[in-house]
Amino acid sequence: MAEWVRACVQPTLKIVNSVIGLVGMSMILYSLWMIRGWFRERSELSPGFSGSSTxxxxxxxxxxxxxxxxxxxxxxxxxxxxxxxxxxxxxxxVFLLLLLEAAITTDIFLNRHWEADFPRDPTGRLDELKDFVQSNFELCKLISILVVVAQALSIFLSMVLRSLGSDHDYYYDSDDDSVPARLSLLRKDAPNTHHIANATLFFKNHPWIVRIHDKAALLIARLCCC
Structure with a gap:
C-alpha cells in the first residue's frame, strides 16, 4: 500500500512543482525584457529617466x-x-516563500499607502505592472490562486512523501534473511564438534588404550622405585 501511495505522490509532486517553475521562468523572461528596455532607454536618455538610479x-x-x-x-x-x-x-x-507572499499581499490590501514602503522605481515598470494588474484583475487573481494552491500542495505532498520514505528504507528489513545463513553455518559446525567429542571419548574409554595406559603407568612407577 505504501509503495502504491508513493508511486502516486512522487509524480504529482513533480507536476505541482513544475507550476512554480513555470512562474519562475515567466518572471525571468519578463525581467530580461524589462532590462532590455531599461538599457535602451538609458542609451537614448529619454526625458524623466535617471540613469544613475538603480x-x-x-x-x-x-x-x-x-x-x-x-x-x-x-x-x-x-x-x-x-x-x-x-x-x-x-x-x-516553499513555506518561507508563502510567508513572504502573504506579508506583501497583506500590506497591499490593508495599507493604502503601500507604495511608500518601497523605494521609488526609476524605470516606471512597477507602475506599468500595477496598471496591468488593475486592468486584468480577474486573470491575475486566478493566476495568484493557482500559484498559492500549487505551493500549498507542494508542501503537503513533500511532507507525505517524506513520511513514506524511499524504497531503500524497506531493504534494511531484509537483514533477518542473513540469520538463517549464519545459523546454517553454525549448524554445520555443531555436528563436527559433536563428532570430535565422541571420538575423543571413544579413544579414552577403549580397553586397549586403557591397558596401554596402565602398563605405561606401572613402568614409570618401577623406574621411579629403582
Whole structure:
C-alpha cells in the first residue's frame, strides 16, 4: 500500500512543482525584457529617466524568478531521490516563500499607502505592472490562486512523501534473511564438534588404550622405585 501511495505522490509532486517553475521562468523572461528596455532607454536618455538610479524592481523581479526556479530544481531532485533532508529543505523554502507572499499581499490590501514602503522605481515598470494588474484583475487573481494552491500542495505532498520514505528504507528489513545463513553455518559446525567429542571419548574409554595406559603407568612407577 505504501509503495502504491508513493508511486502516486512522487509524480504529482513533480507536476505541482513544475507550476512554480513555470512562474519562475515567466518572471525571468519578463525581467530580461524589462532590462532590455531599461538599457535602451538609458542609451537614448529619454526625458524623466535617471540613469544613475538603480532599477531595484527589475533586479528584485529577476532574483525572485531565479529563486523560484532554484526551488523547482531542488523539489524535483528531492522528489526523485526521496531524500528526507532535501524534502525538509524544500518544504522550508516553499513555506518561507508563502510567508513572504502573504506579508506583501497583506500590506497591499490593508495599507493604502503601500507604495511608500518601497523605494521609488526609476524605470516606471512597477507602475506599468500595477496598471496591468488593475486592468486584468480577474486573470491575475486566478493566476495568484493557482500559484498559492500549487505551493500549498507542494508542501503537503513533500511532507507525505517524506513520511513514506524511499524504497531503500524497506531493504534494511531484509537483514533477518542473513540469520538463517549464519545459523546454517553454525549448524554445520555443531555436528563436527559433536563428532570430535565422541571420538575423543571413544579413544579414552577403549580397553586397549586403557591397558596401554596402565602398563605405561606401572613402568614409570618401577623406574621411579629403582
Amino acid at each position: 532599477p531595484w524592481f527589475i533586479f528584485s523581479f529577476l532574483g525572485l524568478g531565479i529563486f523560484l526556479c532554484a526551488i523547482t530544481c531542488s523539489g524535483h531532485i528531492a522528489a526523485e531521490t526521496i531524500n528526507g533532508h532535501c524534502l525538509s529543505c524544500y518544504t522550508a523554502f
